[in-house]
Amino acid sequence: xxxxxxxxxxxxxxxxxxxxxxxxxxxxxxxxxxxxxxxxxxxxxxxxxxxxxxxxxxxxxxxxxxxxxxxxxxxxxxxxxxxxxxxxxxxxxxxxxxxxxxxxxxxxxxxxxxxxxxxxxxxxxxxxxxxxxxxxxxxxxxxxxxxxxxxxxxxxxxxxxxxxxxxxxxxxxxxxxxxxxxxxxxxxxxxxxxxxxxxxxxxxxxxxxxxxxxxxxxxxxxxxxxxxxxxxxxxxxxxxxxxxxxxxxxxxxxxxxxxxxxxxxxxxxxxxxxxxxxxxxxxxxxxxxxxxxxxxxxxxxxxxxxxxxxxxxxxxxxx
Amino acid sequence: xxxxxxxxxxxxxxxxxxxxxxxxxxxxxxxxxxxxxxxxxxxxxxxxxxxxxxxxxxxxxxxxxxxxxxxxxxxxxxxxxxxxxxxxxxxxxxxxxxxxxxxxxxxxxxxxxxxxxxxxxxxxxxxxxxxxxxxxxxxxxxxxxxxxxxxxxxxxxxxxxxxxxxxxxxxxxxxxxxxxxxxxxxxxxxxxxxxxxxxxxxxxxxxxxxxxxxxxxxxxxxxxxxxxxxxxxxxxxxxxxxxxxxxxxxxxxxxxxxxxxxxxxxxxxxxxxxxxxxxxxxxxxxxxxxxxxxxxxxxxxxxxxxxxxxxxxxxxxxxxxxxxxxxxxxxxxxxxxxxxxxxxxxxxxxxxxx
Numbered sequence: 001x002x003x004x005x006x007x008x009x010x011x012x013x014x015x016x017x018x019x020x021x022x023x024x025x026x027x028x029x030x031x032x033x034x035x036x037x038x039x040x041x042x043x044x045x046x047x048x049x050x051x052x053x054x055x056x057x058x059x060x061x062x063x064x065x066x067x068x069x070x071x072x073x074x075x076x077x078x079x080x081x082x083x084x085x086x087x088x089x090x091x092x093x094x095x096x097x098x099x100x101x102x103x104x105x106x107x108x109x110x111x112x113x114x115x116x117x118x119x120x121x122x123x124x125x126x127x128x129x130x131x132x133x134x135x136x137x138x139x140x141x142x143x144x145x146x147x148x149x150x151x152x153x154x155x156x157x158x159x160x161x162x163x164x165x166x167x168x169x170x171x172x173x174x175x176x177x178x179x180x181x182x183x184x185x186x187x188x189x190x191x192x193x194x195x196x197x198x199x200x201x202x203x204x205x206x207x208x209x210x211x212x213x214x215x216x217x218x219x220x221x222x223x224x225x226x227x228x229x230x231x232x233x234x235x236x237x238x239x240x241x242x243x244x245x246x247x248x249x250x251x252x253x254x255x256x257x258x259x260x261x262x263x264x265x266x267x268x269x270x271x272x273x274x275x276x277x278x279x280x281x282x283x284x285x286x287x288x289x290x291x292x293x294x295x296x297x298x299x300x301x302x303x304x305x306x307x308x309x310x311x312x313x314x315x316x317x318x319x
Numbered sequence: 320x321x322x323x324x325x326x327x328x329x330x331x332x333x334x335x336x337x338x339x340x341x342x343x344x345x346x347x348x349x350x351x352x353x354x355x356x357x358x359x360x361x362x363x364x365x366x367x368x369x370x371x372x373x374x375x376x377x378x379x380x381x382x383x384x385x386x387x388x389x390x391x392x393x394x395x396x397x398x399x400x401x402x403x404x405x406x407x408x409x410x411x412x413x414x415x416x417x418x419x420x421x422x423x424x425x426x427x428x429x430x431x432x433x434x435x436x437x438x439x440x441x442x443x444x445x446x447x448x449x450x451x452x453x454x455x456x457x458x459x460x461x462x463x464x465x466x467x468x469x470x471x472x473x474x475x476x477x478x479x480x481x482x483x484x485x486x487x488x489x490x491x492x493x494x495x496x497x498x499x500x501x502x503x504x505x506x507x508x509x510x511x512x513x514x515x516x517x518x519x520x521x522x523x524x525x526x527x528x529x530x531x532x533x534x535x536x537x538x539x540x541x542x543x544x545x546x547x548x549x550x551x552x553x554x555x556x557x558x559x560x561x562x563x564x565x566x567x568x569x570x571x572x573x574x575x576x577x578x579x580x581x582x583x584x585x586x587x588x589x590x591x592x593x594x595x596x597x598x599x600x601x602x603x604x605x606x607x608x609x610x611x612x613x614x615x616x617x618x619x620x621x622x623x624x625x626x627x628x629x630x631x632x633x634x635x636x637x638x639x640x641x642x643x644x645x646x647x648x649x650x651x652x653x654x655x656x657x658x659x660x661x662x663x664x665x666x667x668x669x670x671x672x673x
Contacts, residue, residue, distance in 0.1 A: 046455050116639045122455040123378040124638055127590060130380075131634030134583060138627040252466070255459060290480075294470035300463040301448065308451035 004286050017164045018281040024170040025240065026277025027177040030270045031232040032250060033257035034181065035225035041263040042201040042221045043118055048129040049109075051250030052136040053226050057102055057233025058151070058242035059140055061094035065151040091151035091238050095176070098230045106226025110219045118218060133247060140244040151237040173235040180231055184224075185266065197221055249293055252300050260303045345501045352497050356569065358612045359504035363511050363562050364585065365592040365604030365611075367555040370515055372590065373598030374524065375551050376531030377450075381461030383586030384445075384468050385438040385556040387579030389563030391472060392437040393430035394484050394573055400426050408479035420490040431564040438560025442553040450548050462582070469580030483574030486567055500569040507565060511558045516601055518554070527551055531599070583627075587634065588615075595637045597646025606645055 008014050036050050067088045073080035113132060117125040155168040188194040200207045200217045208214050236242060236250075257276055261268030276299065283295035345352050364386075372378045398404050401422065418426065445464060452460045473481045489496030518524055526547050529537040538544045567573045577584065588611060596607020611633075618629040637644075643651070650657050 046459070113635055113639060120642075123458055124642065126380070126455055126458050127587075127594075127638045128635055130587060131631050131638060134587075134631035134634065135628050138625075138631060142624060142628070248466070252463070259456075259459075288474070290474040291470075294467060294474060297463055297467040297470055301460065301467060304452055304456060304460045304463070305448055307456075311451075 004288075008286070011163075013163050014285075018285055019278055020164065020166065021170070022278030022281040023274050024174045024277070025281070026274040027174050028232045028235045028239075029250075029253050029257060029277055030273030031177055031180060031235075032229050033254045033261075033269050033273055034184065034266065035228040035232075036254040037258045037261075037263055037265075037269055038197075038228075039222055039225045040258060042197055043114070043218050044122070045114060045118060045125040045222075046122060046129070046255075047222075047225070048126055048251050049133040049136060049247075050225075050229060050254045051247030051252070052133045052140075053102060053106075053229035053247075054233040054236060054250045055140065055242055055244065055247040056105070056136060057098045057230030058237030059144055059149075059233075059244075060098045060101060060230070061091040061234040061237045062144075062149050062151040062242060064089055064094045064097065065091040065153075091153055091234065092172075094151075094234050095231060098234050099227045102230030103223045103227040105230075106223035107219055109226070110222040114218075114222055115215070133251070137244050137247060144244065146244060148241045148243045149237070150241050151234075153238045167239065170239050173239050177232070177235060180228070181270070184228060193217070193220055249296055252296055256296070256300050256303050259300075259307060341505055345498055349494075352501055354612070354616050356497070356501045356504055358609065359501070359508040360562060360566060361588070361592060361608040361612045362605055363504070363508040363558060364589040365596065365608040366508070366511050366515055367558050368589040369593045369598055369600075369604040370518075370527075370551055370555050373593055373600070373603070374519065374531065375527040375548065376534075377548065377552075378458050378590070379449075379461040379552075380458045380582075380586065380590065381463070381465035382555060382559060382589055383580055383582055384461075384465045385441065385559035386563040386566070386585065387465075387468060387472070387575070387581075388441050389431075389434035389438045389560030390567035390573050390579045391478055391484075391563075392560070393427075393434040393564030394486055394567050395478065396430040396433045397426040397486065397568075398484065400429070405477050408477065408484055418487045418490060423487055423490050426487065427564075427568055430568075431561055434564035435557050435560040438556040438563070439553045442556035443549060446545075446549040446552055450545060450552075462586075465580055465582055465586055469575050469582070472575040472579065481575065483572060483578070485572045486570075488571060489568075500565065503565050504562070504569075507558070507561055512605065514554075514558075519601065523547070523550075588630075591634050591637055594642060594644055597644025597648070597650075600644075600646040600650075603644050603646035610645070 008018075032050055032054050035053075036047060039045055039047050065088050068086050070084045070086045071080050072082055109132065113128055114125075117128050153169045153172075155172065157165050157167045159165055188198065196207070196212045196217050197220070199210070199212060200214050200221075204214050207217070233242070253276060257269055257272045261272040279299070280292060280295055284292035287295065344355055348355065364382075368379070368382050371382065395404055398407050401418070449457060449460050449464070472478060478484060489499065526537070526542050529540070529542060530544050530547060534544055563579070567579075570578060573579055580586075592607040592611045593604045594607070595611055596605065597603030614633060615626070615630060618626040622629055641648075
């Protein structure tokens with residue numbers, strides 16, 4: 001552990017490497033966290049299935065990228081109705097496929113589950129979405145198995161300053177994440193639905209009085225969140241690894257970012273996400289890779305404690 | 320008076336029936352003894368969770384932490400009495416533990432006591448961190464603690480990191496060992512039940528119910544809420560620590576993510592069992608635990624491969640559509656059975672007129 005820290009001091013160029021990696025991963029964390037902030041702020045639902053949406057998007061991209069035999073049957077059994085060969089495509093093309101699929105999935109989940117938990121106490125939404133997370137994890141596990149996967153984008157790597165390696169796909173995904181975030185922000189600002197979402201977030205009752213169909217707004221918000229997460233998942237599957245049970249770590253990252261940055265604070269979310277990405281890279285490097293998950297979860301506790309200390313100054317009821 | 324007599328006799332008869340059934344069950348259904356053993360573990364889980372979530376209104380998602388902590392503390396004590404723990408875990412089970420019965424039982428008893436005390440200490444320490452958090456933040460914070468503990472123990476070489484520790488094997492016939500642990504868990508669950516039953520009848524029970532109903536008002540009425548919350552959390556931890564220690568020995572092999580800090584296997588079902596049976600009632604968690612366990616074993620047997628999907632769906636259904644639980648539903652349906660007197664609700668405006 002101390003050796004690694006000494007290494008960072010002796011070779012400053014490693015810092016640059018970790019920092020760049022952290023920023024490029026942080027940009028994707030920002031997408032999922034923004035989705036969580038949206039759902040949390042508008043519907044007051046804390047979605048613990050956030051990370052599972054990310055992983056689900058990732059698996060769809062992975063599936064499109066491999067040459068696979070499409071077997072229509074019942075997963076977990078040998079019952080097959082028919083088979084067909086599917087050629088692999090570049091996972092970048094999965095983006096326009098994943099976004100509508102995840103949007104539809106979000107809509108379905110809203111009408112099956114989330115609709116019933118909006119008015120209930122917050123613990124209900126936490127537990128219900130956790131149940132949904134378990135179902136998604138397990139179905140992914142049944143379909144794809146527990147192995148760690150990566151979608152190959154086929155792009156090369158470049159070397160900066162002699163020793164800093166930069167994978168082109170990471171730069172590309174940073175750009176894509178930026179474009180997606182900009183699109184979502186523009187949508188929220190200018191479109192009719194975006195305005196309705198913001199109005200509902202401010203005061204659902206007044207919004208209803210003004211003729212906004214809040215049920216539809218909620219459904220749209222949740223679906224939009226699922227779509228954003230799915231897109232983030234596509235990027236994650238190309239630059240990192242996916243596994244059916246990695247979702248919980250992504251959910252916790254989203255919570256860390258949103259709790260630290262506060263709701264409705266988009267610049268805060270982006271900055272915190274970059275910070276978390278970099279911190280995680282540093283933590284993983286300095287303490288060893290086996291501590292990387294522990295760093296993420298430990299940060300959640302740290303953020304909650306800090307928040308508590310800050311709030312102790314003016315004690316008030318927290319929603 | 321006569322009604323009260325018959326009621327207490329009825330309760331006594333019920334306890335007697337359960338006790339007889341519990342004692343003869345392992346001999347009658349000896350093929351299912353491991354399922355029956357875990358049933359009592361589940362009952363204990365549900366009762367201890369309900370003390371926090373149901374009676375005090377603090378919905379913890381991380382109570383499994385104390386189960387795992389107790390398990391590891393006990394394991395380190397038991398091994399540490401006779402071996403060097405670091406050397407033992409580094410050998411990955413190559414060192415064969417061969418304890419004499421005396422060594423085994425003293426280790427087990429001592430380990431369980433230290434585990435219970437250790438869990439209580441952890442509860443006091445953690446209460447500084449978690450009890451400032453309210454509502455969903457409390458749930459997320461406690462979930463974070465359980466997950467972080469699993470990850471940290473999984474990276475800690477001294478206790479065997481991810482490959483876990485194998486514990487001493489029960490000295491004697493395997494069947495005798497199974498029966499021994501069945502009755503150990505049965506006694507632990509019964510003690511837990513009667514302890515909390517007594518607790519809810521005292522002023523302490525009233526105080527934690529007041530915290531659940533309105534913490535600000537309770538504090539304004541002079542209840543030292545922080546003290547009550549910490550003690551309830553510590554009591555939960557005490558019984559979970561004992562249970563963890565016993566479960567480690569029952570399972571022989573312990574490991575951080577799937578056995579000790581098993582959030583999905585044990586941690587979340589704790590909550591679901593209480594909700595299923597009806598949280599905030601005495602019998603609710605017990606009924607919920609039995610029902611959950613039966614459903615779990617049935618899905619294991621008949622939907623192998625799909626069992627976790629089925630359990631996830633069960634969580635969603637019980638939380639979203641059936642949150643009052645079986646006891647809550649029964650109380651609504653037959654209030655007079657529970658001694659609840661239903662007052663005719665006064666019509667709107669009638670109260671003001673009077």
